[in-house]
Amino acid sequence: MIAYRQRGLINVYAFAATGVAIGFMLFYAELFRYMVDGGLSKRVNLLAYCLAVFVGMSASIGYLRHRGYSLHILGWFGGMALAARQAVLVAACIFTLMFATKDRDISRIFLGTYLVGLLGVLTFVHAKFPKLLAQILFSENAKLPTIFIGRGGDLENLDSWIGNRGHLGIQPVGFLSETKPTRAERAIAPYMGRIEKLGEILREHHIRQVILMEWTIETDTVEHIIEVCEAEGCRFLLHNNLDARFARPLIPVFEGGRHFLALQEEPLEDPINRAGKRLLDIAIALPVVVFAIPPLAVFVWLMQRLQAPGPVFFVRPRGGQNRNNFNMLKFRSMFAVEHDINKQATTDDDRVFRFGQFMRRTSLDEFPQFINVLIGNMSVVGPRPHLPQHDEDFSRINRAYRVRSLVKPGITGLAQISGYRGEITEPEKLHRRVVMDLQYVTNWTLWLDIQIILKTVVQVLFPPSSAY
Numbered sequence: 001m002i003a004y005r006q007r008g009l010i011n012v013y014a015f016a017a018t019g020v021a022i023g024f025m026l027f028y029a030e031l032f033r034y035m036v037d038g039g040l041s042k043r044v045n046l047l048a049y050c051l052a053v054f055v056g057m058s059a060s061i062g063y064l065r066h067r068g069y070s071l072h073i074l075g076w077f078g079g080m081a082l083a084a085r086q087a088v089l090v091a092a093c094i095f096t097l098m099f100a101t102k103d104r105d106i107s108r109i110f111l112g113t114y115l116v117g118l119l120g121v122l123t124f125v126h127a128k129f130p131k132l133l134a135q136i137l138f139s140e141n142a143k144l145p146t147i148f149i150g151r152g153g154d155l156e157n158l159d160s161w162i163g164n165r166g167h168l169g170i171q172p173v174g175f176l177s178e179t180k181p182t183r184a185e186r187a188i189a190p191y192m193g194r195i196e197k198l199g200e201i202l203r204e205h206h207i208r209q210v211i212l213m214e215w216t217i218e219t220d221t222v223e224h225i226i227e228v229c230e231a232e233g234c235r236f237l238l239h240n241n242l243d244a245r246f247a248r249p250l251i252p253v254f255e256g257g258r259h260f261l262a263l264q265e266e267p268l269e270d271p272i273n274r275a276g277k278r279l280l281d282i283a284i285a286l287p288v289v290v291f292a293i294p295p296l297a298v299f300v301w302l303m304q305r306l307q308a309p310g311p312v313f314f315v316r317p318r319g320g321q322n323r324n325n326f327n328m329l330k331f332r333s334m335f336a337v338e339h340d341i342n343k344q345a346t347t348d349d350d351r352v353f354r355f356g357q358f359m360r361r362t363s364l365d366e367f368p369q370f371i372n373v374l375i376g377n378m379s380v381v382g383p384r385p386h387l388p389q390h391d392e393d394f395s396r397i398n399r400a401y402r403v404r405s406l407v408k409p410g411i412t413g414l415a416q417i418s419g420y421r422g423e424i425t426e427p428e429k430l431h432r433r434v435v436m437d438l439q440y441v442t443n444w445t446l447w448l449d450i451q452i453i454l455k456t457v458v459q460v461l462f463p464p465s466s467a468y
Helices: 002-035 046-059 061-066 068-073 075-101 108-137 155-163 183-188 195-204 219-231 242-246 271-307 354-362 369-375 388-397 401-406 427-443 446-461
Strands: 144-150 170-177 191-193 209-212 235-238 251-255 258-262 313-319 325-331 379-381 410-412
Touching (some): 002 046, 002 061, 046 061, 046 075, 061 075, 068 075, 075 108, 144 155, 155 170, 155 183, 170 183, 209 219, 219 235, 388 401, 401 427
Parallel strands (some): 144 209
């Protein structure tokens, strides 16, 4: 199957790239001894450093798998980006070994210049070698002459995929359909007639793979196609086009011996992931609550006494995880008078007193929410919570809005650091914010939380124009 070819190409290439990195170290060590006075001490255990390079390159295989679809077309820029990540991992392993063994014999100049050279060597290898390796692994004998079966208009959906899989041996031979194909489809693969001619075409053209383009063909027809493929010893693939039909990605789930399709990934349903996120929340919130909020609350109280007497905190219900409301804490930034709490704050809002404007611009009014984080009804990072009435209003504008509630709301979030904060004045702003929130829900990692927190700190120090 084509997926195994791609996986095998990545694994073979990872092994080859690791060999290049180790070979370059051995070659450069000899060159360094020859070129530099004093060179590299013979007491240096070069084998140990080669092992460190092996560990670093092995750790980078995840980067290769991530770029697997386009590995053969990385080019110079993509090759350099991948090489830089690998060089960083190799450097981390090398210097860890050096400090752990307290190696005083190894030349720091040798290591530094090796890493710079490795960046150049890997960039060249990534830009030139994957496509060549694919040609070697999937030579003429490994080609996959392929027939596509479907309705007119279906083949265009796979145009880019077909064009980008040639290095794995896929050769489009023709298209079978009960309806007339489009001109664009005939450019992808020539029309070869109706499905009833399948057996004859498989034998005549030595077809090795048949791809059925859609799920909606009658069961009897699909069964006939499968029987013909089996009789001719031909691979059969059924293209899952449900994503296009429902205009959203569907995630395959295999659980308890049964196959399901889900609307999104939910990494925070893993108890270990939840525990890691909770530990990060506590590690950040506890020092803020103990050391920062008490003196800050006194200062805010004094400024409120001078400009807008009233309670220190503003406590109102917000929409939480699983659509359960909770009371969210903020330092009060508006005058303590009756006003419409469902009205969003705007630029130069006359409900906000002067120091309140400063707090809102610098996000100081949000600090009491770290208490909510310690209680457990909020997280440091997550979709921003809204008033229950706003939740109702927004869910009518964007049908996927409620999916945000699958995770805890946060003090900051991916949408906020991406520029989507402040007043929601039009549906497009809401749609963009929801897209970012859903991306967070489905792609959560602990590292993503850390990145969002660091970018939030930068925005607190240098507030964007949308902060008011």
